[in-house]
Amino acid sequence: MKSFQGRVIVPGTASAEALVSHGGFNTLASYQMALQFGDLKAMGKDTEVQCGDQNNPNIYKKPMMGKALCLPQTIGSTTGGMVLFTACALGKQPACMLFSKPIDSLAASGAILGDVWTDAVMPVVDSLGEEFLEYVQTGMTVTVRDGGVVEVA
Amino acid sequence: MKLNEEQQALLDGSRGEVMAKIMKTLVMYGDAFGAERMVPVTGKYGHTVISFGLGVMDPVYDLYDEILSAGILPEQKFTADPKPLDPKVPSGLLDDLVFKKLMYNRQERYEAQLRKLGITKDEDYTCACYLDQVGNIPRKGEILSWAESSAVVYANSVLGARCNRNSGILELMGSIAGCVPEFGLLTDEGRKADWIVEVKCEKKPEAQLLGSAIGMKVMEDVPYIRGLDRWLGRELNDSAKAYLKDFGAATASNGAVGLYHVENLTPEAVEQGESLIREGAQVYVIDDAELERVYRNYPVIWKKPDAKPQLAFIGCPHLSLQQLTDWAGAVLKGLEKNGRKKVAVPTVFTAPVQVIREFEKSIYAWPLRHSGVVLSSICPLMYMNNPLCKSKAVLTSSNKLRTYTSAKYCTDAEILEIITGGAK
Numbered sequence: 001m002k003s004f005q006g007r008v009i010v011p012g013t014a015s016a017e018a019l020v021s022h023g024g025f026n027t028l029a030s031y032q033m034a035l036q037f038g039d040l041k042a043m044g045k046d047t048e049v050q051c052g053d054q055n056n057p058n059i060y061k062k063p064m065m066g067k068a069l070c071l072p073q074t075i076g077s078t079t080g081g082m083v084l085f086t087a088c089a090l091g092k093q094p095a096c097m098l099f100s101k102p103i104d105s106l107a108a109s110g111a112i113l114g115d116v117w118t119d120a121v122m123p124v125v126d127s128l129g130e131e132f133l134e135y136v137q138t139g140m141t142v143t144v145r146d147g148g149v150v151e152v153a
Numbered sequence: 154m155k156l157n158e159e160q161q162a163l164l165d166g167s168r169g170e171v172m173a174k175i176m177k178t179l180v181m182y183g184d185a186f187g188a189e190r191m192v193p194v195t196g197k198y199g200h201t202v203i204s205f206g207l208g209v210m211d212p213v214y215d216l217y218d219e220i221l222s223a224g225i226l227p228e229q230k231f232t233a234d235p236k237p238l239d240p241k242v243p244s245g246l247l248d249d250l251v252f253k254k255l256m257y258n259r260q261e262r263y264e265a266q267l268r269k270l271g272i273t274k275d276e277d278y279t280c281a282c283y284l285d286q287v288g289n290i291p292r293k294g295e296i297l298s299w300a301e302s303s304a305v306v307y308a309n310s311v312l313g314a315r316c317n318r319n320s321g322i323l324e325l326m327g328s329i330a331g332c333v334p335e336f337g338l339l340t341d342e343g344r345k346a347d348w349i350v351e352v353k354c355e356k357k358p359e360a361q362l363l364g365s366a367i368g369m370k371v372m373e374d375v376p377y378i379r380g381l382d383r384w385l386g387r388e389l390n391d392s393a394k395a396y397l398k399d400f401g402a403a404t405a406s407n408g409a410v411g412l413y414h415v416e417n418l419t420p421e422a423v424e425q426g427e428s429l430i431r432e433g434a435q436v437y438v439i440d441d442a443e444l445e446r447v448y449r450n451y452p453v454i455w456k457k458p459d460a461k462p463q464l465a466f467i468g469c470p471h472l473s474l475q476q477l478t479d480w481a482g483a484v485l486k487g488l489e490k491n492g493r494k495k496v497a498v499p500t501v502f503t504a505p506v507q508v509i510r511e512f513e514k515s516i517y518a519w520p521l522r523h524s525g526v527v528l529s530s531i532c533p534l535m536y537m538n539n540p541l542c543k544s545k546a547v548l549t550s551s552n553k554l555r556t557y558t559s560a561k562y563c564t565d566a567e568i569l570e571i572i573t574g575g576a577k
Contacts, residue, residue: 009185024372024409029557036209036256037540054454055556073373075409076556078202078300081320082213089212104373104409105337108185109320116178117216 001153004132008148009103010115012123015143016095018136018152019067021058024075027106029053030064031083035092049092058138068142069094072133074107084110088120096144099126100133125150154183155190160332171223175326182323183334191332192339194298196291196314198273199231199328200282202300202321205535206259213322214259217266220329227328230271232282232289234301235471235503236260237535241527243464243499251539270325279505279530281398281471283307286507293420296339298327302411303402303470303553309412311389311397313420315339318373318411338411344421345431346377346414353440357384359564360396361552363439364403366447370437373409377430382417389418391475399551402470406553454559460546465572466533466560468503469551474511477504481517481526487573488524495525497574498548506530534558548572 033052048063074080084107087093097111103126111124123144136142136152143151156164164176183191203213237257244252268275273289280301282289291297293313299305300319308314317337319327327333337343348371352358358381367376385393397415404410414422414429421429467480480502488494504512509528512518522528537547537558547560548568555562563571570576 026556032538032557033540036207036538054452054559073409075372076302076406078302078305078318078324079321082203082210082322085322086210086212090209103185105182105186105318106320106409108182109323112178112181112185113320113322116174116181118212 001151002135004128004150004152006098006125006128006148006150009108009126010111010122010124011146012121013144013146014068014096014123015141016066016068018070018138018140018142019059019062019064020133020136020138021056021069021071022133023056023058024073025069025071026053026056026076027074027080027083027110028077029055030059031087035083035086035090049087062138064094065092066095068096068098070098070133070136070142072101073099073104078106080106081109081113085113085117088114088122089118091120093120093122096123096125098128098132098142098144098150100128100130102127154180154188154334156180160191163330169223171219172225175329178323178326179330179332179334183336186334186336188334188336190335192296192335193332194229194296194327196295196297197229198289199227199229199297199324200289200299200301200304201231201233201324204234204278204532205237206257206261206263208256208258211259214263214266216322217270221266221269225329227271227325228331229328230273231328232273232277232279232287233267234278234280235530235532235535236278237532239529239531242501242529242531242536243527248541251541256539276506279471280304280532281473281505283312284473284505284508286474286511287505296333298324298333300324302405303398306401306405306411306413307398309338310401310414310419311394318409344412344429345375346429347371347374347431347434348376349430349434349436350376350378351436351438352378352380353438354444355441358439358444360399361403361550362444362448362564364400365407365552366439366444367437368404368406368408368410369447371408371410373411375412375414376410377414377416377422377434379416381415385415385418387417391473393418395473395476398470398473403552406556451555451562453561455546455561456544457546462498462548462571463546465498465500465548465568466503466554467500467550467568469533469549469554471530472502472504472508474508477502477508477512478515478517481521483569484524484526484573485517485520487569487575491574493574496572498572499525500572501527501529501531501533503529503531503533
């Protein structure tokens, strides 16, 4: 097990399976199809919110809901924060978002909108360092503790 | 963050709980970036990225209802991104059913909200709100609360205004509060370049391709670009501005660029020169081979990669009047060369309503319409944002559209050959 210290953007604790994106996470491209048509595709059953970003081979078509999303930063359209807020409002958000770099403005917007305006719980920690993203692998267990401590096992 | 008396009162609930939550959101946003204070929004108009009434986005419209019910309105009027629907754009019965019944079934609800919240005019739906014909043109140094990645990067880089890459919803909250947290691209330090990009191409680089390469390399950083003035000149004329519009959109969608400087061309680069470059800036050299490498690495996710194209979209971001005129001339010339009267692929040129209206007065308007090209103010991205389009072979010269949809990217020259029937 290895422990990393980051900065708390949205407080809270969580424990979940890691989903790792080594490239920038394009929020709109990742969520747009899953949020709109995910339920339809699954014939009304709740889905796992599969990533729809064909430009991100690390996580394309992988389920995002309830995962510990580990990423450098988010990229792309300025609808990104609104999309993340919607995912939170619909209860389809990741378990937590863990950034190796300082958080970007769109991810921060979405996380804060989700925190202030919805009941969703999605702790967000940034500045965990490059070593964090080098160490964590998809499928590992990630635990977010108070004060921005992230444990990876 | 240090708030002034008025801002603190808003946060404490002097104008009710909803306004307090808006201030809390803005304060938390600023805190995440170490902002020490709020600064007034000084631009005349806002711009919102949210232009669509998607059923799945009900939480957004519910939030806006909450704001309206509290009697809160923005301090400034605003323009909005393009609408997602236009009956002129080719679509089948099933498409129409999906668009109207499943996807954009909140469009009327949302447009009614925008009218209450203060959209400038009912026709002001475009991502290129800064074009002369639309008139939302901020002045240098003005502080904005905008969202729409391509508009923000244009306002910062070409106009010299100051705006962070705000998200949809947040931009409206800044317009409501009349202030935004001061950090990032609002500060002199945040506008310094982290990268030097040396453009060493032997031919004029395709704007959308060059922007894509730079965006993917520098991500959210600020690049200082050398060597582009060789191709664009040193005057911000219509041609240079159109190039930079498309270039910037690609940097913002393929990466997260909110500001770039072009040596000898963009306002801050002209004024401050290399003093804009941060110490220890990294260097990225781009030549023709690098652009070719970037282009060849784009995934093609058409179900049949060699399928016959069914539709072509040109104009994401929306075309300027000069671009629309140039494209019209090129298409008509290409059709004549290839002995055709109609385009070989259903083609849509997208531009603001006001630009199309102006274009309709030109000598190209009638022949272009009769060539089968459709002029629309739709958002191609919103049009393609559904599973039915995944099975369609759609071409585009927009790197933004390529990034977010299954559309296949072609250079301007390639797409012209295809739509005019010259390509085998």
